[in-house]
Amino acid sequence: MACSTASLAATLLAFALMFQACVAGRRRLTALVQEPAITMKYHKAALLSGPIAVNFIWYGDFTAPQRAVITDFVSSLSAAPRAAAQSQPEPSVSTWFKTARKYYDTSKARFPALRLGSHAVDRNCSLGRRLTERDLLRLAARGAPSRAINLVLTAADVAVDGFCASRCGTHGASPRSRAGRFAYVWVGNPASQCPGQCAWPFHQPVYGPQAPPLTPPNADVGVDGMVISLASMIVGTVTNPFGNGFYQEGSADAPLEAATACAGVYGKGAYPGYAGALLVDPASGASFNANGAHGRKYLVPALVDPDTSSCATLG
Numbered sequence: 001m002a003c004s005t006a007s008l009a010a011t012l013l014a015f016a017l018m019f020q021a022c023v024a025g026r027r028r029l030t031a032l033v034q035e036p037a038i039t040m041k042y043h044k045a046a047l048l049s050g051p052i053a054v055n056f057i058w059y060g061d062f063t064a065p066q067r068a069v070i071t072d073f074v075s076s077l078s079a080a081p082r083a084a085a086q087s088q089p090e091p092s093v094s095t096w097f098k099t100a101r102k103y104y105d106t107s108k109a110r111f112p113a114l115r116l117g118s119h120a121v122d123r124n125c126s127l128g129r130r131l132t133e134r135d136l137l138r139l140a141a142r143g144a145p146s147r148a149i150n151l152v153l154t155a156a157d158v159a160v161d162g163f164c165a166s167r168c169g170t171h172g173a174s175p176r177s178r179a180g181r182f183a184y185v186w187v188g189n190p191a192s193q194c195p196g197q198c199a200w201p202f203h204q205p206v207y208g209p210q211a212p213p214l215t216p217p218n219a220d221v222g223v224d225g226m227v228i229s230l231a232s233m234i235v236g237t238v239t240n241p242f243g244n245g246f247y248q249e250g251s252a253d254a255p256l257e258a259a260t261a262c263a264g265v266y267g268k269g270a271y272p273g274y275a276g277a278l279l280v281d282p283a284s285g286a287s288f289n290a291n292g293a294h295g296r297k298y299l300v301p302a303l304v305d306p307d308t309s310s311c312a313t314l315g
Contacts, residue, residue, distance in 0.1 A: 037309035038248060038261050040103070045244035047109040048149075048183065048237070053117030054078065055143030060125055060155025062189075069218045069296070070153065071116070073227050074308045076292035077234065078114040091279075091314035093292045096231075099303040099312055100258060103239045103246050106306070112238060117144060130159045137174065137187045144178020149237055151230070156189040156222055164194030169229040171237045185233040191222025199225025201266070201275040201287070201299075209273040214287040217297035224299065232259035233298045256279050262302035262311035268300070276313060 054074050058067060076093035088094050104111045120142050127135050136152055143150030154160055162170075169187035190198035196206035202216040202224055216224035236257040239246040247255035266289055267276025278287040281297060288297035305312035 003142070007096070013301070020254050030075075035310060038256075038304045038311065039309050040245050040246045040258060040304055040306055041238075041249045042103070042106055043244040045242050047104065047107055047143055047239070047245055048112040048241050049109040051147065052112040052114050053144050053148045054114050055117035055150045056119045057139050057147055057150060057152045058119065058121045058143050058155075059131075059139060059152060060129075060158045060189075061123055062121075062153070062155055064245070066220060066223045069118075069220065069223050070226065070230065072233075072293050072296045073230065073298060074114070074151075075116060075294070076290075076296065076298070080114060082211065088290045088294055091290055093290045093298060093300060096290050096300050096314055097235075099305055100235050100238050102306050103258065105229075114149070117148060121211075121225075125158065129157060132161050136160065136170075137184070140184035140186070141174065143184070145174075145177070146183060148182045149234065150182055150184040152184060152186040154188040155185070156191045156193065158188065160186070160188055163188050164197055165306075168194075168198035168225070169233045170243075171233045171285065173242050181242075183237045185230065185237055187226050187229045187233060189222040190225050191220075195225065198229060200264075205273065211273065214275065215285045216280070217284070217286040217288040217299065219279065219284070219286070222248070227298055228301060230297075235259045235303060254267055256284060258304045259301050265302035265311045266299055267313050267315070270313075275299075278304075279315070 023156050036120060055073065073093065077097050082264050101111045127138065131154065139152045140150040168190060169185065171183065171185045173183045174181050188198070195203035199221050201214045202221045203208050203213050236259060240255065247257050248261055264270065264272060265276060267278045270276030278289050278299070280287055286297065288299050290298045290300045292298050300314070302311040302313045304310070
């Protein structure tokens with residue numbers, strides 16, 4: 001939305017917005033415009049169901065604290081409802097993930113019960129420091145062969161085809177085999193390669209308004225950026241694991257899924273360049289919107305709520 005349009009909003013709301021910048025007027029205007037419905041259609045393919053192990057393949061050098069941030073995020077997703085209520089104050093990662101559960105209400109599948117699986121560490125980068133799509137699948141195969149989501153997590157000095165240029169992560173599935181079939185997710189650490197693309201709003205964007213970056217809740221721009229991408233890709237995996245599950249009609253070649261359809265939206269009132277209204281930790285000044293396991297705080301993306309066909313945020 002152009003600045004001139006935002007100025008019109010400021011005129012219409014003159015008493016409330018007088019002397020404010022164009023950007024502030026723009027923020028109010030978003031509240032007045034009804035967003036078009038985002039309809040996610042179920043294309044009848046199989047979904048994940050029952051117990052699913054989430055296995056970690058760490059490729060490159062990750063510190064123990066970095067691994068803990070990401071592992072705790074997955075723990076936040078996998079916590080049983082009663083345990084989550086006790087360990088994750090609202091708004092919580094567990095509550096955020098319940099939006100994905102709604103998609104299963106229109107299918108015959110049982111929503112998957114995620115659990116922490118195995119960890120494999122390849123600190124010396126046995127496949128090199130420049131990976132192809134085929135390499136990602138080879139790495140993902142180091143996890144379980146079936147009933148699994150295998151996470152491939154690449155360190156900041158590892159290049160992956162398409163990373164930064166067109167994507168911050170991806171998800172897919174292995175070919176069918178006698179051993180079964182697994183889903184996988186890849187996410188890269190953008191700290192040194194493209195923090196403006198893949199760690200916003202914790203780093204200034206490459207393009208657009210250059211507002212000051214927000215403070216990351218786990219004090220690591222790259223890893224907190226990874227959590228955002230990981231959250232998006234895990235929801236995509238759960239709702240569209242094999243490429244013909246839930247996605248926006250007409251987008252099969254590059255499907256907009258439950259999270260990617262709401263890219264850049266983290267809180268109410270969000271618009272391009274503004275993440276939305278977020279919580280702020282009074283001790284650290286960090287911005288977040290969800291509490292997680294072990295006292296963690298995270299920033300997670302909005303998800304399309306199938307009940308409202310709109311991007312739903314926590315709070």
